[in-house]
Amino acid sequence: MFFHKSQKKVGLAFDIGTASVSAALFELRGDDPRPHVLKIFRKFYTASLKRDASHFSKSTVGQFSAILKDVDTELKGIMPETYVVGLSSIFYLGKTEHIYEKRPKPRVVTSADTTSFINQGQQKFLADIGHGDVVIIEEVLMRSLLNGYRVDQPTGKSAEEIESWIHFAGTSRELYDTFTSVIKSSRPDAKIRFSTFPITTWLLMQEVLAPEHSAIIVDIGGELTEVTFLVDGIITEIVSLPFGVLNILLRISESERIDLDNALSLLKAYTGNTLTPEASAKLRGIIRKEMKSWEEVFERIWQRASRDIMSDVKMLFLGGGALVSDMKSAVAPPLLHPDLARGLHVSVIQPEAFQDKFGTFGAFDGPGDFGLMSLIASTRYYT
Numbered sequence: 001m002f003f004h005k006s007q008k009k010v011g012l013a014f015d016i017g018t019a020s021v022s023a024a025l026f027e028l029r030g031d032d033p034r035p036h037v038l039k040i041f042r043k044f045y046t047a048s049l050k051r052d053a054s055h056f057s058k059s060t061v062g063q064f065s066a067i068l069k070d071v072d073t074e075l076k077g078i079m080p081e082t083y084v085v086g087l088s089s090i091f092y093l094g095k096t097e098h099i100y101e102k103r104p105k106p107r108v109v110t111s112a113d114t115t116s117f118i119n120q121g122q123q124k125f126l127a128d129i130g131h132g133d134v135v136i137i138e139e140v141l142m143r144s145l146l147n148g149y150r151v152d153q154p155t156g157k158s159a160e161e162i163e164s165w166i167h168f169a170g171t172s173r174e175l176y177d178t179f180t181s182v183i184k185s186s187r188p189d190a191k192i193r194f195s196t197f198p199i200t201t202w203l204l205m206q207e208v209l210a211p212e213h214s215a216i217i218v219d220i221g222g223e224l225t226e227v228t229f230l231v232d233g234i235i236t237e238i239v240s241l242p243f244g245v246l247n248i249l250l251r252i253s254e255s256e257r258i259d260l261d262n263a264l265s266l267l268k269a270y271t272g273n274t275l276t277p278e279a280s281a282k283l284r285g286i287i288r289k290e291m292k293s294w295e296e297v298f299e300r301i302w303q304r305a306s307r308d309i310m311s312d313v314k315m316l317f318l319g320g321g322a323l324v325s326d327m328k329s330a331v332a333p334p335l336l337h338p339d340l341a342r343g344l345h346v347s348v349i350q351p352e353a354f355q356d357k358f359g360t361f362g363a364f365d366g367p368g369d370f371g372l373m374s375l376i377a378s379t380r381y382y383t
Contacts, residue, residue, distance in 0.1 A: 011035070011082035012071060013375040014064065018088055019222015019246050019320075020044040021063040024362065024372045025071060025080070028379070035376050037362025039074065040369070041067045045222075060091075061178060068186050079187040085179055085194045086375045087137075087171060089226045089240040092196055093129045094169040096142060096235050097121040099162075106160040109146070114155055117164050125168040134170040137194035142167050142202070142234045165234045169196045198228040198238055200374035201318065204354060206233065215314040216305060219371070220321035222246045225294075227301055231308045239301065243294045245321035251290050252283065271324055287326045294327070317348045320368035 009028040014021060025038040043063035072079060099117050118139055126134065144151050146159035154162065171194065183190050201217055217228040223244040229237045245267075252263040269275050270283045305313065321327055351364040351373040364373055 009082055010038075010075070010080040011084065011376070011379065012080045013084040013086065013372055014067070015086050015369075015371045015375065016060055016064070016088060016091060017221050017371075018090055018224045018244060021060060021067060022369070022372055023067045023071070024364075024369075024376055025074070026362075026376050028082075029359065032359055033380055034357060034359040035379060036360035037358060037364070037376065038360070040363050040365070040372070041070050043067055061182070064179065065182055068182065072186060079190075081187065081189070081191060082379070083183050083190055083192045084375045084379065085192065086200065086371055087194060087196055088221055088224065089196075089238060090224060091175060092137065092169050092171045093134070094138075094167065094196055094198065094235075094238050095125055095128055096165050096167045097124045097128075099124075099164045099166065101162045103160050103162075106147075106158045108156060108158050109154045109162065111155055113162075117162070118166060121164075121166040121168060125170070129170065133173045135173050135176040136168055136170045137176070138167065138169040138196060138199055140167045140199055140202075141165075143232075167199060167235050169199065195375060195378065197226065197318075197371045197374065198235055200371070200378045201228070202230070202235060203378050204374050205230070205316075213314070214308070215316055216301065217316045217318065218322075220245060220317065220319035220327065222320065225319070225321075229304065229308070236308065237304065239304065241294075241297050241300075243297060245319070245324070247293075248287055248290050248321070248324065251286050255286050267324070284326065287324065291326050313345065315346045317346065318367050318370045320366075322348045322367035 007030070011026050011028065013024045013026065015023070021043050023041045025041070026035045027038055028035055043066050045059035045063065068079075097120075099120050101117075118141075122136060122139065125136070126132075141164060143165045144154045145161075145163040146154055146157055147161050151157060154164070176194065179194075180192055183192055197219055198217070201219075205213075205215070205217075213230060213233055215230045217230065219226040219228070221244045223242075223246050225241040225243050227239045227241060228235055229239075249260050249263045249267065252258070252266055253260050256263065256266065258266070266275075266283065270280060270287075273280075275283065317327070348367055349370055350367055351361075351370050354373060354377060355361050357377050
């Protein structure tokens with residue numbers, strides 16, 4: 001789909017967020033499996049604390065189309081063939097389905113069996129979400145057990161008991177058709193894949209974490225924070241919290257009587273420790289005041305985590321707000337169980353951690369671009 005020998009393939013990866021649309025133009029060159037990032041494009045929405053679907057839908061389609069026009073200008077009318085569209089949590093529904101089969105006697109697992117398992121999972125997923133007009137955009141086999149033992153590829157192996165966990169994600173037919181038609185209007189033969197950030201992050205994380213790992217991935221977006229629970233290497237739940245870096249920017253803008261662009265510059269100076277001690281202390285007060293509301297909503301996360309994760313908690317921060325150290329302290333409230341508190345490891349994941357997967361890395365702007373980076377890196381999983 002994405003790669004042919006001795007040819008250059010140009011692709012465009014979109015991060016459809018809740019505060020902006022970003023895109024990365026990349027190229028696959030000949031026999032080199034590593035993508036080469038050529039240029040980053042960004043379009044921000046009009047700032048608003050409204051989180052209704054109408055607001056996001058109108059802003060998203062407008063900025064999505066505007067980036068395609070910029071790319072058309074950049075490439076002088078020759079649009080990319082490959083498109084990867086990454087959706088944030090407001091635009092999709094995701095769930096991991098558990099499928100189990102006990103056979104009368106051991107027999108070889110065939111490709112038809114695998115297809116049957118996926119179809120069973122699809123039906124369960126659609127029934128569970130209760131929405132009829134949904135397009136399934138992802139189906140990823142996260143884990144398989146044959147006779148109680150984990151295997152990477154069940155097809156061709158003999159088993160009496162088969163157990164699989166398959167993650168599905170779906171988006172509305174209207175949104176899927178809208179994005180597809182906008183792209184096809186620029187490139188009729190375009191190859192388009194939709195994805196979600198929990199899955200693209202999981203694909204990368206399984207290479208650096210143990211297969212049986214448990215972790216909490218906190219992706220701090222513009223207006224929403226998406227929290228993914230990984231238990232024994234399986235996505236068990238995805239929770240959206242009504243908080244993002246825009247909340248902080250609006251408070252800084254209001255307090256300092258400056259626009260959002262200057263508020264963002266001030267926040268970056270704060271996280272980079274380049275402000276005077278007086279200015280830094282003032283900004284810290286504004287941020288910590290805003291953090292109080294996040295501490296409250298994050299109690300839901302610890303209540304959920306305590307069901308499955310009792311020790312050695314890995315918390316991985318992604319997204320535009322990941323470098324604000326006050327956020328990391330806000331996620332560990334005083335009520336956190338001492339055993340969990342002692343084993344809590346909070347890390348910020350920078351795109352540079354995966355730089356070796358790219359031929360040309362490009363101008364990624366810190367953890368806020370981890371989503372874009374993971375979308376491009378994931379192209380090698382879809383041949």
